[in-house]
Amino acid sequence: MKIDRVRMNRRGLLKAAGASLIAAGTTTSVGCSDSVKPQAEPGIIGKDGKRVLPWSNWSGNQSCQPSERLIPKNVDELLAILKSGNQNIRCVGSSHSFSALVPTNQTLLSLARLRGIENVDSAAMEADVWAGTRLAQVSKGLWQHGMSPINMPDIDTQAFAGALATSTHGTGKDLGTLSSQVISLQMADARGKLLECSPTMNSDLFNAARNNLGALGVVTKARIKTEQAYYLKEHSWMMSEEEGLARCEELRDKHRHYEMYALPHGDYMLGIAIDKIDPADIPDEPPIESGDAYEAFRMLANLIDYMPFLRSWLVNFGASGVEPETRYGKAYEIFGNLRDIRFNEMEYTVPAEVGPQCLAEILHTIKKQKIPVIFPIEARYIKGDDVWLSPFYKRDGFSISCHNFHDKDYKKYFAAIEPIFWKYDGRPHWGKIHTLAAPEFAARYERFNDFVKLRRELDPDGRFLNDHLRKALGVV
Ligand SMILES: Cc1cc2nc3c(=O)[nH]c(=O)nc-3n(C[C@H](O)[C@H](O)[C@H](O)COP(=O)(O)OP(=O)(O)OC[C@H]3O[C@@H](n4cnc5c(N)ncnc54)[C@H](O)[C@@H]3O)c2cc1C
Structure with missing residues (x-):
């Protein structure tokens, strides 16, 4: 594997680490079994x-x-x-x-069959999006009309209504969540009645339904604000953790999108800056080799399991082999990343101004407590909004996402980190792992009780609740 042609962004980050290990002549197999047992039919x-x-x-x-x-x-x-x-x-x-x-x-x-884009108005830069449309189809569909979403998360496989339900977001200090791009919304309530809302019609419902947790009814479609179709240049580079933490705000202010990947137990941080670019300025580049990030990344983790005393050295050895990389493409090509490593995740959003400090404390705690995790920690800036249960409600946010492999225990790691988020007044991502319940949400969201009241009015029998939501919304 030639390191200089490997994609050095989210996917390539630890591929380089794995490549370094291969180069060092180290191999470890990922555990697997070749015995196939007959299974009962599922379901x-x-x-x-x-x-x-x-x-x-x-x-x-x-x-x-x-x-x-x-x-x-x-x-x-x-x-x-x-x-x-x-x-x-x-x-x-x-x-x-x-x-x-x-x-x-x-x-x-x-609502997978209720999908697609319609009523496209390329003068007003607006379009209706059906609930079941995958985000990739939203972006590609808009592109056919000369339009792009204002911002996108780092994958595009979510269903549009699923992403709205939890305030799914990308990064960018002047850019809000997907929910903040919505200008009107249609929802069916528990009695099968269709409701319409916008900032001027049923405005309370509008402010609640844009982060609804699937607890208010069934969202059928929403109208979104878009922009003229644009191309993006993404530049990623490795820097020291010290430099990365010191330059957070400078780089946030300089770029349309800026995010960081900090390496637990390492001394490095990957910066990723994304800006619009005129397609005429895009150089002709050979395609970037994709390689197999999963194998290399797993290999590094397995190796560390056997030699935990070498953890920091191995992480730094891999990180120091990462070369800067620049890639170009249509907005949807740059935003939509492939996630070929399955993981579990906790994400909290803290006020933007204390974000770097909170991230530094997390990295320090991982080192000090020798928490056995090497998965990079992602940190992003997002603009505040007016959606009642949005983690960005009335404040610009700094979201910190901690991950671990799907088949490794994440509970001890997240239990050690979560109180740090609380200390910085963090609000959890609704779609990611957290341990909070209604009293804690009520303390974090000034419109929480309004949301709970509206939910009760729309669905008095609790048809749209499950155990998780009863705990989160305080329904006995
Ligand atoms: C690999 C990966 C990458 C991710 N990247 C990001 C990221 O960059 N930024 C970010 O913010 N989050 C990210 N997430 C989290 C993800 O975007 C959210 O959890 C999102 O809500 C998932 O959307 P979904 O379509 O899968 O919905 P589901 O997980 O299936 O459902 C989520 C919620 O939506 C509700 N829902 C679905 N459809 C409707 C409907 N029609 N009406 C009412 N409610 C409905 C469900 O009831 C549920 O409450 C990521 C998750 C993964 C696994």
Whole structure:
């Protein structure tokens, strides 16, 4: 593997570490078994005699066995489902949340058939997006009309309504979450009634529904504000942790998007700066070799399991081999990353001004407590908004995301880190792992009780609740 042609961004970061180890002649196999045991057919037989498959999320830390799975073909069919019974319903998007928002033992409802973009107004730069549209389809669909989303998260596989439900975000000090790009929204309530909302119509519902947790009803579509289609230049480079922490704000202010990946137990930090670029200024470049990040990254982690005393040395050895890299592309090509390493994640957003300090304390704690984790910690700046349950409500935020491999224990790591987030007045990402309950949310969100009241009015029987939401929203 030639290090200088390996993609040195999120994916390439630890590929370089693995490559360094290969170069050093070290090999370790990832444990696997070749014995195949016959398995019972998964799932249960539903009331229509058909098999209902169990559900689990992307990382595998959440699962359930629903009694039925429904995928309405259109809004009328959705309304008929809501009017026809009083069963418990949980909506599912693309199952990319780590928290237990989705699990139910009753109806699992997907709007995957309500997808696409329509009513595109390229003068006003607005378009309607159906709930089940994957974010990749939103970006590519808008591109056909000469438009791009204002900002995007770092993957684009989420369903549009699933991403809105948890204030999914990218990075950029002047750029808000996906929910902040919404200018009107349509939702079906528990009685099967369609509701419309915008800043001037049902404004309370609008401010609650843009981060709704699937607890208010079923979002069918929303109208979003967009921009003229744009190209991006992404530049990533490794710097010392000290420099990375000292330059956070300078780099945040200098670039449209800026984020960092800090290396636990290391002395380095990867900076990623993304800016718009005129396509005429994009150089002709050979394609970047993609390689297999998963194998190399796992190899590094396995090796550290055997030689924990070499952890810092190995992380620094790998990081020091990372070369700067620049890549160019259409907005959606740069935003949408492939995640070929499965992980579990905790993310909290702290006020922007204390972000670097909080990140430094986390990195220090990991070193001091010798927490066995090497997964890079991602840190991003996001603009404040007015969405009631948004982690960015009325304050610009600095989001810090801690990960561990999906098959490694994340609980001890997250338990050691979570109190640090609390100390800095952090608010958890609703779609990621946290341990908070209603009293803590009430203390963090001034409109929390308004959200709870509105939910009760829209769904008095709690059809859209599950155990996780009852705890989070304080419903007995
Ligand atoms: C690899 C990976 C990368 C990620 N990157 C980012 C990132 O860059 N930034 C970020 O902020 N987050 C990120 N996330 C988190 C993710 O964006 C959120 O958890 C998001 O909510 C997942 O969307 P989903 O479509 O998978 O929804 P699901 O996880 O399936 O559901 C999430 C919520 O949406 C509700 N819901 C779904 N459809 C509807 C509907 N039609 N009406 C009402 N409620 C509905 C569900 O009931 C549930 O409460 C990432 C997650 C993963 C696994």
